[in-house]
Amino acid sequence: MARSTVEDIRDTLRREIADGLRPGDLLPNERELAERFDVSRNTIREATIHLEALSLIERTKRGARVRKPDFGVMFQELTQFFDTSARSFTDVLNFRRINETGAAPLMVCHATDSQIAAIRAANDRIGTALTAAEAAQADYDFHYGLVLAANNEVLKRMYDVLATPLRYYLEVGKTQKQDTDKSMADHDRIIAALVARDDSALSAALSGHFQHSGEVLASWLASRDCRPEPISIWPVQARISTTRQ
Numbered sequence: 001m002a003r004s005t006v007e008d009i010r011d012t013l014r015r016e017i018a019d020g021l022r023p024g025d026l027l028p029n030e031r032e033l034a035e036r037f038d039v040s041r042n043t044i045r046e047a048t049i050h051l052e053a054l055s056l057i058e059r060t061k062r063g064a065r066v067r068k069p070d071f072g073v074m075f076q077e078l079t080q081f082f083d084t085s086a087r088s089f090t091d092v093l094n095f096r097r098i099n100e101t102g103a104a105p106l107m108v109c110h111a112t113d114s115q116i117a118a119i120r121a122a123n124d125r126i127g128t129a130l131t132a133a134e135a136a137q138a139d140y141d142f143h144y145g146l147v148l149a150a151n152n153e154v155l156k157r158m159y160d161v162l163a164t165p166l167r168y169y170l171e172v173g174k175t176q177k178q179d180t181d182k183s184m185a186d187h188d189r190i191i192a193a194l195v196a197r198d199d200s201a202l203s204a205a206l207s208g209h210f211q212h213s214g215e216v217l218a219s220w221l222a223s224r225d226c227r228p229e230p231i232s233i234w235p236v237q238a239r240i241s242t243t244r245q
Contacts, residue, residue, distance in 0.1 A: 005037075005039060005043055006043055006046045006047050006050070009033075009039070009043065009044065009047040010050045010051060013027070013033075013047065013048075013051060014054075014056060017051075017056055017057070017066055021066045022066065023066050023067060023068040024065060024066065025065070025066045026062060026063050026064065026065050026066075027048070027057065027063060027064040027065070027066070029063050030044045030045060030048075048064055051064075052064075055067055086221045086225060086231060088169075089169055089172070089217055089221060090217070090231070090233055092165065092166065092169045093169070093210065093213060093214060093217055093233060094233070094234065096143065096166070096210065097206075097207075097210040097214075097234070099147075099155060099158075100143060100146055100147070100206055101203055101206045101210065103146075103147070103150040103152065103155060104199050104202040104203040104206060105199040105203075106149075106150040106151060106152060107146055107149040107150045107194060107199075107202060108194065108197045108198065108199040108202055109151075109199075110149060110150060110151035111149035111194055112149070115145060115148055115149045116149070116191065116194060116195060118141075118145050119142055119145035119146060119191060119194070120191055122138050122139075122141035122142040122145055123142050123184055123187040123188070123191065125138035125141070126138040126139055126142070126174075126180060126183065126184055126187075127180070127184055129174075132171045132174040133167075133171060135171075135174040135180060136167050136168075136170035136171040136174050137167060139170045139174065139183065140163065140166055140167045140170055142187055143159075144159055144163075146190070147159050149194070172216075172217065172220055179212075179216050182212055183209070183212070183213070186205065186208065186209035186212060187209070189205040189208075189209075190202065190205045190206060190209060192205075193205045210234075211234065214233030214234050215230075215233070217233055218230035218231050218232070218233050
């Protein structure tokens, strides 16, 4: 019961911080909050400890003060849910597909020459990598370069925090030479579209790249899990294809 009360208070304060408070604003003191929620000051203290752990507030001599949001800390909570299940592999790939393809117009608008050069260099490193882990790191750097080119801070923070699981999942495709060669060719098309500042071509190149990645992943999961046939990685396309037939 006490735990549920703590969670309710924490979530209420969390919403109020997001909706109406700014960095530097002070929360009401423990006595005022205890009276408001009709609970003990210890319960309030536990709730605010949770908020402090999330870097939403900080303790000062004047009381609990709202902090500037730390997206890294908040997104870090997500990493505990990653595992080796087919669902996690599929969700991660589709997360990347949705974000990177959707950000294509931003990449075209904001990419600098130095960013494009870094993206090209990352693609070159994929071909010279000696291990799957090195190739996965170079592949992550390629896609992270696209994210940087989009000039969206939230997207960048998400990729920063998820770097370790993203690199882990990228290693699956890098165990197959044929897939690595196809990925690099896809990357070349992505770079060409970015250099040409053609957002439609870039979106198409990214979509085609993730479609291929999905096919490789589906085949690998089918083999690993002894499935009779590959799973559908991108069900929207599967439904469209079925309808047309």
